[in-house]
Amino acid sequence: AQKITQTQPGMFVQEKEAVTLDCTYDTSDPSYGLFWYKQPSSGEMIFLIYQGSYDQQNATEGRYSLNFQKARKSANLVISASQLGDSAMYFCAILNTGNQFYFGTGTSLTVIP
Amino acid sequence: DTAVSQTPKYLVTQMGNDKSIKCEQNLGHDTMYWYKQDSKKFLKIMFSYNNKELIINETVPNRFSPKSPDKAHLNLHINSLELGDSAVYFCASSLGAGISEAFFGQGTRLTVV
Numbered sequence: 001a002q003k004i005t006q007t008q009p010g011m012f013v014q015e016k017e018a019v020t021l022d023c024t025y026d027t028s029d030p031s032y033g034l035f036w037y038k039q040p041s042s043g044e045m046i047f048l049i050y051q052g053s054y055d056q057q058n059a060t061e062g063r064y065s066l067n068f069q070k071a072r073k074s075a076n077l078v079i080s081a082s083q084l085g086d087s088a089m090y091f092c093a094i095l096n097t098g099n100q101f102y103f104g105t106g107t108s109l110t111v112i113p
Numbered sequence: 114d115t116a117v118s119q120t121p122k123y124l125v126t127q128m129g130n131d132k133s134i135k136c137e138q139n140l141g142h143d144t145m146y147w148y149k150q151d152s153k154k155f156l157k158i159m160f161s162y163n164n165k166e167l168i169i170n171e172t173v174p175n176r177f178s179p180k181s182p183d184k185a186h187l188n189l190h191i192n193s194l195e196l197g198d199s200a201v202y203f204c205a206s207s208l209g210a211g212i213s214e215a216f217f218g219q220g221t222r223l224t225v226v
Contacts (some may be wrong), residue, residue: 001208033212045203052212084209088156099144099163099207101215102155 002027002094004103013082014112020067021077021107023092028056033095034075036066039106048090051075082111114141119187119204119218126194127226134221135188136204142216143209145187145194149202150220182192194225 003026013019026101036048051059053064059066067076079086092104126132138145144163146214150156161168167179176192184200191198204218 031212035214037217043201044184044204045220047216050212050214068205085157091156095212096208097213098161098168099175099209100161100168101184101205101207102198103148106154 002029002032002077002096002100002102004092004094004102004104006092008107009105009110010110012110013079013086015084018078018080019082019109021079021090021092021109023077023104025073025075025092025094027073027094027096029097031097034066034068035088035092035093035095035101036064036077037084037103038077038087038088039091045091049077051083063109079109084111084113086110088110114215117204117216117218119202119221121221122219123222123224125165125224125226128196130192130194132188132194132223133191133200134204134223136218138185138204138216139207140204140216143180143184144207146205146207146215147189148203148205150203151198154174156203159189160187166196191223194223196225199223201226213219217220 032053035050038046049061049064059085063080065078089106093101098113117138147159181187201220205215207215
């Protein structure tokens with residue numbers, strides 16, 4: 001079974017600062033993927049970034065980077081230079097070898113002007 | 114041109130009714146999913162469907178049934194609706210091979226009264 005844990009129900013960050021959203025996981029699959037999604041108040045699920053378990057380098061996509069520490073089973077999302085539009089729910093997810101995505105409980109991020 | 118589209122966007126119905134939510138993807142993906150997002154924003158996988166193989170989350174009541182007429186469609190049928198079925202239901206699709214993201218529909222907000 002897969003388990004994703006997001007321990008921060010809510011986070012605040014000052015505009016233009018960086019913020020780290022935590023995600024830890026548990027899986028017995030030898031190969032898996034870790035994903036981050038953003039859900040703004042409008043409700044749609046927006047894919048941000050992913051990391052394969054065998055990828056050596058941490059993934060980056062613009063202002064998003066994924067701090068992957070395989071031994072610690074963590075896949076934290078780092079958002080640099082926060083913008084007001086970053087205020088949203090953020091979900092970490094794991095993709096298992098059965099092609100199923102399991103999501104964490106989410107972190108609500110508020111960017112303060 | 115919407116990649117994953119689901120209809121309707123809103124659905125209000127009485128307890129005991131039977132309803133369907135339709136989902137279509139034009140991405141050529143092999144795997145489709147249904148997720149339920151409750152009032153606490155928790156995203157729970159209900160079904161995944163890949164190459165005619167259906168994987169059902171064991172916690173899903175058998176009043177819920179997915180129906181896939183072809184690879185591009187995965188509809189959700191719900192019988193004898195209950196108040197607790199009120200939630201946002203998301204359809205999603207993914208390539209189904211390797212590590213790649215899931216694309217989500219815009220969600221269907223189901224309200225059972």
